[in-house]
Amino acid sequence: MKDKTTAALMAFFLGGFGAHRFYLGQIGLGFLYLLFCWTLIPTYPNVFLV
Numbered sequence: 001m002k003d004k005t006t007a008a009l010m011a012f013f014l015g016g017f018g019a020h021r022f023y024l025g026q027i028g029l030g031f032l033y034l035l036f037c038w039t040l041i042p043t044y045p046n047v048f049l050v
Contacts, residue, residue, distance in 0.1 A: 002023060002024050002025070006023065007020045007023055007024055008020075010023055015033075016033070016037045016040070017033060017034055017037050018030040018031070018032070018033025018034045018037070021033055
């Protein structure tokens, strides 16, 4: 099990790039975040889910 505190910190600092999703093993979502990071779309779920 991955540490949720580490995932939350990664989401806060690197969430737009999907680093926390890769860390949690959610590779598909990580690639979606990485694909859309330039549009700021991934920023909104990070604000509400963390």
